[in-house]
Amino acid sequence: MRRANRQRIAIAGAGLAVVLAGWVWWVFSAADPTTAIASVPQGTVAPARTEGAPPPAGLPPPVDALGPDPARVARRVVPELPPSLGALAAEEYRRRARFPEWSEPLAAEDEDPILRDRAVSRVSSRGRNGEDPALTVYPARISFEAPEAVVLHAYLAVNDRPVPVLALRGTLLTEDLLPLAEFDYADDGSGGDAVAGDDVYTATLLLSPDLTPELSASYLVKVRAFTTSEEERLAATSFQYASPHSHLTGRYRDRMVDGSLAVDAEVEVHREGRFHLEATLYTRDGGAKLSRAQTAGVLPPGVHWMTLPFYGLALRERGIDGPYLLRFVALSTTTAMPNAKNRLVENAMVTRAYPASSFTDRSFDDPDLLEAADRIERDDMPAGLDAEG
Amino acid sequence: MVAKLPHRFRRSFPFSLALVTAVAMVAAASGASAAPCLIFVHGKQTNTDTFTSWTSARNYWKDGSKDFVKTATKNFATSYYVVGYDGTNAYWGTQAAGEVANEIVTATNGGADGGGNHCALSYAQGGTFWVIAHSMGGTIMDYVLGNNDASDPNFNAVGPFDQVAQRISLAITMGGAHRGSQGADAVCGDSSGFCNFVAAFIQSCDTATYWLRSADDVQVRTYSNAPARSIYLTGGYEAIFGASVCLSGEDDGIVQHASQYACNGSATTGYNNSNVCGNSSKQESVGFLNLDVAHENHDDERDDNDSDTRRQVPSGIWTCGGSPCAPNTVVQSSMTSARLVSVLY
Numbered sequence: 040m041r042r043a044n045r046q047r048i049a050i051a052g053a054g055l056a057v058v059l060a061g062w063v064w065w066v067f068s069a070a071d072p073t074t075a076i077a078s079v080p081q082g083t084v085a086p087a088r089t090e091g092a093p094p095p096a097g098l099p100p101p102v103d104a105l106g107p108d109p110a111r112v113a114r115r116v117v118p119e120l121p122p123s124l125g126a127l128a129a130e131e132y133r134r135r136a137r138f139p140e141w142s143e144p145l146a147a148e149d150e151d152p153i154l155r156d157r158a159v160s161r162v163s164s165r166g167r168n169g170e171d172p173a174l175t176v177y178p179a180r181i182s183f184e185a186p187e188a189v190v191l192h193a194y195l196a197v198n199d200r201p202v203p204v205l206a207l208r209g210t211l212l213t214e215d216l217l218p219l220a221e222f223d224y225a226d227d228g229s230g231g232d233a234v235a236g237d238d239v240y241t242a243t244l245l246l247s248p249d250l251t252p253e254l255s256a257s258y259l260v261k262v263r264a265f266t267t268s269e270e271e272r273l274a275a276t277s278f279q280y281a282s283p284h285s286h287l288t289g290r291y292r293d294r295m296v297d298g299s300l301a302v303d304a305e306v307e308v309h310r311e312g313r314f315h316l317e318a319t320l321y322t323r324d325g326g327a328k329l330s331r332a333q334t335a336g337v338l339p340p341g342v343h344w345m346t347l348p349f350y351g352l353a354l355r356e357r358g359i360d361g362p363y364l365l366r367f368v369a370l371s372t373t374t375a376m377p378n379a380k381n382r383l384v385e386n387a388m389v390t391r392a393y394p395a396s397s398f399t400d401r402s403f404d405d406p407d408l409l410e411a412a413d414r415i416e417r418d419d420m421p422a423g424l425d426a427e428g
Numbered sequence: 429m430v431a432k433l434p435h436r437f438r439r440s441f442p443f444s445l446a447l448v449t450a451v452a453m454v455a456a457a458s459g460a461s462a463a464p465c466l467i468f469v470h471g472k473q474t475n476t477d478t479f480t481s482w483t484s485a486r487n488y489w490k491d492g493s494k495d496f497v498k499t500a501t502k503n504f505a506t507s508y509y510v511v512g513y514d515g516t517n518a519y520w521g522t523q524a525a526g527e528v529a530n531e532i533v534t535a536t537n538g539g540a541d542g543g544g545n546h547c548a549l550s551y552a553q554g555g556t557f558w559v560i561a562h563s564m565g566g567t568i569m570d571y572v573l574g575n576n577d578a579s580d581p582n583f584n585a586v587g588p589f590d591q592v593a594q595r596i597s598l599a600i601t602m603g604g605a606h607r608g609s610q611g612a613d614a615v616c617g618d619s620s621g622f623c624n625f626v627a628a629f630i631q632s633c634d635t636a637t638y639w640l641r642s643a644d645d646v647q648v649r650t651y652s653n654a655p656a657r658s659i660y661l662t663g664g665y666e667a668i669f670g671a672s673v674c675l676s677g678e679d680d681g682i683v684q685h686a687s688q689y690a691c692n693g694s695a696t697t698g699y700n701n702s703n704v705c706g707n708s709s710k711q712e713s714v715g716f717l718n719l720d721v722a723h724e725n726h727d728d729e730r731d732d733n734d735s736d737t738r739r740q741v742p743s744g745i746w747t748c749g750g751s752p753c754a755p756n757t758v759v760q761s762s763m764t765s766a767r768l769v770s771v772l773y
Contacts, residue, residue, distance in 0.1 A: 116748045116749045117748075118740070118746045118747070118748050118753050118757070118759035118760070119746065119747050119748075120745060120746065120747075120771060120772065121745060121747070123772075123773070124598065124660065124745075124772040124773065125464070125556070125597060125598070125773060127658075127717075127745075128597060128598045128657070128658045131658055131717070132657075132658075135714060140576075140577040140579065140580075140653070140654075140656065141577065141579040143654075143713055143714070145713075149713065150692060152712075152713055155692050155711075156649055156650055157644070158644065158692075158693065158694070159644055159694075160607075160642050160643065160644050160647075160694040160695040160696050161694060161696060162610075162613050162617070162641075162642050162643060162696060163676070163696060164613070164614065164617060164619045164674070165674075178643075178645075181643075181644040181645045181650065182645060214635075214638055216633060257638075257645050257646055259616065259638070261617060261618060262617075272619075273617055273618045273619040274613070274617045274619060275613060275616050275617030275618070275619075275641075275643075276643045277641065277643040277645050277646060278643070278645050279645035315579075315580075315581040331713075333579045333580070333653070334579050335578065335579050335580065335581060335583065336578075371581060373581045373582055373585075376518075376520045376582065376585065376651065377645070377646075377651070378581055378582070378650075378651055380650075407593070407594055407656070408656075410594075411594075411597060411657065414554070414556055414597070415556060415597050417554065418462050418464070418554070418555075418556045
């Protein structure tokens with residue numbers, strides 16, 4: 040055989056070997072149980088890079104063309120799903136089962152759950168094509184307790200910086216969109232307006248007794264603003280106006296019960312109904328969150344104690360001795376929706392001194408969560424490829 | 429010249445293929461009996477049709493020949509039940525949360541939906557159940573699962589929430605309005621003319637819309653505790669021309685990321701796929717967990733119509749090389765949310 044022919048055959052053979060090696064690698068890598076079970080069909084797997092981003096300079100050719108070089112194979116990252124979503128849920132339930140639903144531990148970096156639930160979201164609306172300025176509207180709080188004044192804010196802004204307004208007017212409506220009153224916003228530093236002339240406008244409303252609901256109502260506020268160039272902006276927000284059927288009297292007491300901290304709060308009930316009480320517990324100086332507890336029940340008119348059960352394990356594991364501060368206390372009348380929220384009480388009381396070691400070290404072992412985890416695990420199977428894939 | 433496999437491959441490859449096939453058949457067979465029953469809960473409606481007609485509730489999940497239920501159940505190999513409720517009612521209403529809770533209990537008892545579909549195993553028989561909810565269906569599940577305990581603010585208020593929480597294993601929401609919708613804000617604030625799709629989709633500030641706004645006095649988190657069962661979150665980021673002008677950050681044309689991913693803080697904060705809230709920054713301390721995000725709009729999420737790119741989000745479920753993929757990484761180039769559900773069990 041001539042030398043040239045031998046060279047051609049050698050080159051062709053080498054090329055074929057490379058292709059074959061790549062094919063063999065592809066087949067067997069797909070059958071790898073560590074990847075195949077949870078992977079979606081190979082044909083739909085995309086490269087793990089950010090869409091739209093250019094491929095890195097000097098990006099090597101596809102692995103298939105290079106053969107099973109281990110160093111190159113390692114670069115082929117196939118996004119995968121976990122073996123089973125059910126298994127993840129079961130694992131989560133076993134973790135959560137250490138504490139009861141009515142009392143959860145709070146890490147120092149956690150947001151206070153009571154404050155979180157009462158945070159105000161600002162609603163913004165821009166022009167027809169998304170142009171500035173945007174109109175932003177919001178109430179000072181999510182809920183106002185009758186007969187206190189309702190404080191509302193609104194402003195026009197460019198890049199979140201308030202700008203001058205030509206006119207700013209609001210309309211108060213019921214949940215059924217029945218108009219009740221019209222009012223102007225002002226920026227004069229009075230009636231709840233923090234700073235005069237800062238372009239953040241305020242309206243303070245005193246609702247008449249006939250607008251005071253039996254329990255609670257949501258009122259819609261539609262706001263119309265005109266920019267200095269006479270462009271219109273429209274937006275709406277809402278607030279709750281409530282007449283709760285009970286109030287905290289300000290009396291509290293605390294005790295140890297079965298290795299947990301029980302804090303009693305006295306409530307005066309004006310009208311029979313269902314009431315929900317929750318509170319967060321902090322270190323004495325208010326510097327670190329420790330736990331949250333809640334309770335609820337139906338109570339007749341009169342004075343009653345409601346008990347907040349802080350599960351002991353959370354306090355024991357934090358290892359911080361008492362006294363503790365009952366930082367935020369939130370009472371609601373939950374007889375019907377919307378629930379009527381009382382004003383938040385802050386720094387309600389300080390407990391007696393309890394050594395952290397005096398609290399229980401037992402996991403609560405929430406039976407519902409453990410049963411859910413058991414059931415999932417009995418039923419579970421690896422997720423992934425089906426008949427189509 | 430025909431290339432031949434080395435002898436060891438000729439011998440081992442058919443064996444390997446047979447082994448893989450056998451394993452797959454066993455897995456498929458066991459899947460038929462052990463897969464969870466999927467219970468579908470639709471989203472907001474502009475009329476009561478899905479409440480009065482089961483066919484309307486079923487059609488919610490279809491677009492022509494495309495069918496979310498068919499894909500999610502692996503061509504109906506997995507048992508399922510389709511819930512229909514009054515999608516014009518407030519999420520907490522008797523005909524919304526109450527109806528959904530009662531129907532879920534019916535499903536877990538082995539009862540049939542309006543189309544005769546029922547779960548393969550009842551709860552008493554050891555069955556497991558996943559709720560698959562879209563849009564307002566997510567809000568309803570927040571309310572139901574967040575009021576299952578006697579210490580919760582609205583315990584069993586309009587239905588057997590405790591039984592629902594006891595019986596379902598988990599919920600998955602697509603485009604869930606957990607923190608309301610800025611589309612609803614626009615409609616109720618008369619500014620929806622600036623975003624026509626929103627106006628067409630939501631139509632009016634009816635009771636359901638009113639209670640799906642971003643204002644906090646109507647938010648589900650204001651009236652519920654952490655969900656008793658994990659709610660897994662996926663959503664869309666395919667903006668709709670015009671509509672997305674009314675929404676902050678990434679969105680699916682109707683619901684902004686802050687809401688689809690149940691974020692704490694302001695319901696109107698603008699997030700993208702890279703910085704949307706992770707599992708430690710949710711509207712409740714526990715119970716909300718991210719899956720991923722799809723290049724789907726609000727309709728695509730529930731009708732299996734747009735097999736498109738999927739991306740990782742912070743705390744997302746996809747792993748790359750054994751570690752969580754970086755947020756915004758493309759994890760699939762073509763996969764609907766229905767298909768995602770089908771590969772999660």
